[in-house]
Amino acid sequence: MTYQDKTDTTEAQAVAAPVLELEGITVAYPRYGESDHVALDAVDLKIRRGEIVGLVGETGAGKTLLTRTVMGAIPGGGEHTSGAMRYNGTPFTDLPDDKSPVRPAKDIALIVSNPRRELNPVLTVGQQIVNVIRHHLGLSEKEARARAVDMLRAVAIPDPESRMDAWPHELSGGMAQRVVIAIALSCDPGLVISDDATSALDVTVQLQVLNLMKEMVAGSETAALIITRDIAITAHYCDRVVILYKGEVVEEAPRDAFFDRPHHPYSINLLAAFAHSPALREAWWDVPPLADGTRPACRFADRCARRQPRCVSEAPALRDCGAGRRVRCHYPVEAGT
Amino acid sequence: MTLLSVQDLVKHFPVSGSSKLVKALNGVTFEIERGETFSLVGESGSGKTTVGRAVVGLIEATSGAIVFDGKPMSWKRNIRSPELRGRIQFVFQEPGESFNPREPVAAAMIEPLKYLGMNRSDRDRRLAEVLELIRMPMATAMKLPDDLSPGMLQRAAVGRAIITRPDLVVLDEPTSALDPTARAEIVDLLISVQKKMETAYLFISHDLSTVRFLTDRICVMYLGSVMETGPAEKVFLDPRHPYSVGLMASVLLPHPSLKTPERMKLEGEIPSPLDLPPGCPLASRCPLVEPACRERMPLPEYPQPKHLVHCINHHKLERADVVSDRFETFHTLSDRILRQGLPERVA
Amino acid sequence: MQILRYILKRLLFVIPQMLGILFISFFLIKLIPGDPAVLMLGPNATADAVAKLRAEMGLDLPVFQQFMIYLGNVLQGDLGMSWQSARPVLSDLMTRFPATLELVTLSLLLAVVIGLGLGIASAMRPRGAVRKAANYYGLLSGAIPDFWLALVFIFVFYTLLGWAPAPLGRYSIMLIPPQTITGSVLVDSLITGRFDVFMSALSHLALPVLTLGLVNAGPILKATQSSMDRALGSDFIAYARMNGLPRRMIRRQALRAALPNIITIISVLYSFTIGAAVLVEIVFGWGGAGQYAVAGVLNSDLNPVLGFVIFSAVLSLIVYLIVDLLYFALDPRTRG
């Protein structure tokens, strides 16, 4: 079964270095008098040119932290303790640094989730886009303004010329979201990362914004990483799905294969949230508690309906299971089980 | 038997420093039966919350009536008057909102009972019952709000609302701030509570996939007016208002095969409710709009019994051939996926 | 349009505010023990003479009535006489208030340069050496009394090194005073072409301005640092960084966001220092308004004190009005 609505990546693209390659990214928060809180644990991720990857996890899984790590802006004293990041093969560590070989907005751009808080309240929409365009593309004020208006038009903002002078607080949520998309795509980046960018929007506007993002990415060969807590989005807008649980990748698979047969018990739990048979849902969600004080080796064990004694003592590794799939589980749901 | 009847409810808010009015509600009418779940859906800004707030007496309507249990509500007969105290309760969107950060959640949960003048031991007994019902251990209820996850807090908020055994609970977007998993848990909880207590719900939400399987009847609102009201299966299977169709078509379901239909895509955004033009509120976004739509508000019509719609073109949307909606299809699909690898102890 | 209406509203509020301030000051001063009549007539006066003077001065009337009489006079522009200087308080203050204003304004300018500069630099590099130095400076400036610092400066720069002139007034007593136009010696001497007075005034200002500037830079530094820290930690600055905007643009945006707080602190300091500069004024024999008011308090000379209260209240109200207008100009959300 395939629901492919994107052309297959060509051979040449597959051979070239991935647009983004994360290898063993680990981020820890030091804790007073305790061992560090490892918020991201050896996260691997590859995104190829023109590919849209969906990263799904619940609140606190580390989705925003992963974004912030890539963007070189880890919040609240967290430390990037190990791992490598490469953009088109070029290693980078600190994106915002003026001397970094890979630059934010120009190479890797971010679409934020709360634009009315993340746009500067005392600068007009136009000024904020122009700032980014001028700095990265070295255009004159006039050229940059013209490009900014084009970008606003491209994201379907009505009457873009007059919107240039609007203040952020005058925009609706959907309009503000379009503005940050315009900023993100204004310098033709090789990769855009969208962190929960549509979760605050109405379904109608969410759909418009997602379609817009997809069109703009497809038209420019830009790759995209769509980060979300809503797995339904990935079913329609992504080529590949990666599931993050408590800072670890627990499953990765091409989209169609994933939705036909998710392997990891947590992935099934996520889907069960949308299912409408309370009995089936309960079967997956109602798990007998672990014995008091147990610290299971598998991070998901306390919520896992397929848990066995081995899961408590031995941590599962992220293992390759062919056809571009990986799963971190001793007892995954595979064919025939 | 009708429990709550909202009749031609109008609410206009003045705009400070201007003579304009925010026309939040422009004549909303519906009825809720005892023990049923009635859902209000629509984009943000369509007036759902205003209806809920008027019902629980947080705001005063500009005109129109709210009749609860046969008698109209008024400034004398509101949800705080002795006769009605504890019979209408509410749950808000932000789980933290109903809790004092320095008090265990259990303390907040029994608070409504104090206003009923219930004594200490009865209160404790009632609390134990409710905790059992919402499946929350006493130890959890004794924690401070900050120590609970948003899902758990919302569970406690539901407990607090039902502790007085109300006839009606108004739930304003109770699941919107939650992750999908926590959301589904709250929905399951609401269903099981209703089975046991026969409480009626006024469920306000913009999340249609939640509404689909929770609700008996649904009311689609837009810009302060009712677009369509009817039994949930009918409205979901055969929606007759372009807005309902567009809204339902925007819902993403978690399977690649369940694409969003191209029918009645809603372009643009909900306009500001300041100085609305006459006629059908949807006219500025409707793919079927024609000059007649802008002349006057379309009259109510009943394409099927109990299925009301305000659209002059509703017959164009009729689809006799359809036997199941996308939500239903997903239901079947998800059942199949969930059966795979079901743990032995259950299977 | 909206702004005009706002200003009018503000000005309307000024009237009750002024009345309240005057009323409270009047009664507080009345609470200070000491009878001006006794002090004026000296220790050997007879009880009769004292009573007669009291009656002449209206001191035998009920306090509230005294207040009403005073208020009536103030409304006609009469602030009464000072019995110490035997001159109308209004004309005393017209020469003394500008002296204080000149001193305080220049001091705060210096404080702003130091505080803002260090504050911004230390916020931009939270682990740098400037941050450490700035933190020590903040602590120190809070702990050192201004008059003590003034005495140290006089000892070092006048007594030991002889670089500064004697701490006696606003310019050398050997010079003929310039014509008074604005009340500021610097400005007046420039206008009238008296460069000798100008240079002398500059050298006399150096130490008191340095003292008050260094002491007041502390709170400005702290306010700048903390509000810059907050701005730099805000979502929109993080977003600007993640868009790769250069450092100086980030700094400018953060400063812009921190500005309302900084302006508030500066305005509060300004109003406060008008009175609080008194010890420094005394040390340098400045002859300013604060000094004048304190002498009034010590000698039960009521009118100079109330006159000073009125002058500083008006000044504060002007300062706060300007601050409000600045807020208005700085924040697009307050504009219609």
Ligand SMILES: Nc1ncnc2c1ncn2[C@@H]1O[C@H](COP(=O)(O)OP(=O)(O)O)[C@@H](O)[C@H]1O
């Ligand atoms: N400022 C911070 N201080 C301490 N821990 C943090 C901070 N920000 C994130 N974390 C930790 O990082 C993890 C992931 O958080 P986050 O990336 O916000 O999750 P998500 O975006 O998936 O909701 C959590 O365990 C959280 O405790």
Ligand code: SF4
């Ligand atoms: S390893 Fe065991 S506990 Fe962990 S997810 Fe797999 S089956 Fe569940």
Ligand code: SF4
């Ligand atoms: S009445 Fe006209 S504008 Fe309104 S929904 Fe029907 S077709 Fe559209």
Ligand SMILES: [Mg+2]
């Ligand atoms: Mg997040």
